[in-house]
Amino acid sequence: MPTQEIRFHSNTLAAVLHKPEDHQQPSPTIIFVHGFVGSKVGEHRMFVKAANYFSNKGFVCFRFDFSGCGESEGDYKDVTISNQINELKSAIEYVSQLQEVDRNNIIIIGHSLGGALTALTAYQFPFIKHVILWAPVANPYQDITSITGMEAEQIAHKHGYYDYRGFLLSHSFFEDLKKHHPLKSIQRFPGTVYLVHGANDQDIPSHSSKAYIQSLSESGYDQEREYSLINGAGHTFSNTSWEQELFKRSYQWIQKVM
Numbered sequence: 348m349p350t351q352e353i354r355f356h357s358n359t360l361a362a363v364l365h366k367p368e369d370h371q372q373p374s375p376t377i378i379f380v381h382g383f384v385g386s387k388v389g390e391h392r393m394f395v396k397a398a399n400y401f402s403n404k405g406f407v408c409f410r411f412d413f414s415g416c417g418e419s420e421g422d423y424k425d426v427t428i429s430n431q432i433n434e435l436k437s438a439i440e441y442v443s444q445l446q447e448v449d450r451n452n453i454i455i456i457g458h459s460l461g462g463a464l465t466a467l468t469a470y471q472f473p474f475i476k477h478v479i480l481w482a483p484v485a486n487p488y489q490d491i492t493s494i495t496g497m498e499a500e501q502i503a504h505k506h507g508y509y510d511y512r513g514f515l516l517s518h519s520f521f522e523d524l525k526k527h528h529p530l531k532s533i534q535r536f537p538g539t540v541y542l543v544h545g546a547n548d549q550d551i552p553s554h555s556s557k558a559y560i561q562s563l564s565e566s567g568y569d570q571e572r573e574y575s576l577i578n579g580a581g582h583t584f585s586n587t588s589w590e591q592e593l594f595k596r597s598y599q600w601i602q603k604v605m
Contacts, residue, residue, distance in 0.1 A: 351363070359419060361412045365401075366407055367407070374452075379458075381410075382459030462484060465478050470533075470537075479601075481597075484555065494550055499511060531562070533566070539571040540570065540572045541604075543577065
């Protein structure tokens, strides 16, 4: 599949655009949103393989690095969810203006914390009608501190930063997590929502996806929504069969609702 390396957001963020073979007209498009200390490549190259899978199905695909991640500029010590929401907005606005893209057929797929960011952002763009959340974070502060350990926030408060696997997490990062509530934000999104979770996810257990479904049931919108569980899979679907099942189910959902 043809790919194009891109810089956007005042030339600070790195992205890759995947196009279908013999692409000649505006196409439905998927924006992939990576998670906590992640990148546009993803664990076991999941986003690369997902973009290739969907571009083979006729989709333009856009995967990007938040600041401080992958090939983008910046340092993780300056990362907050609020900043990442602004960067995701920038990505959506950038993609929606590309000539290859059918602006009225943009889908956002967010994984883990990227799922929470998708929920926090998508409702602000009326032309986005479909989101897919892969193993999404439901409660950013509780979920991320369960991964880093509560001592991380305490150390960051005392010393300014906590070193998590080579990524510096600031005290501001932890404080900002408390401000965001994706389960409430998703209630403001009128479009379709599909959630996929691994049954053996130890990082963000599958009850997070169930919480989204419950929240959506109270939204007042009568949109299509569904929750799907992949038996045996963990947080990053790190097995070829789980990965392919994730892609297949997501594609079947898109076919159903578009």
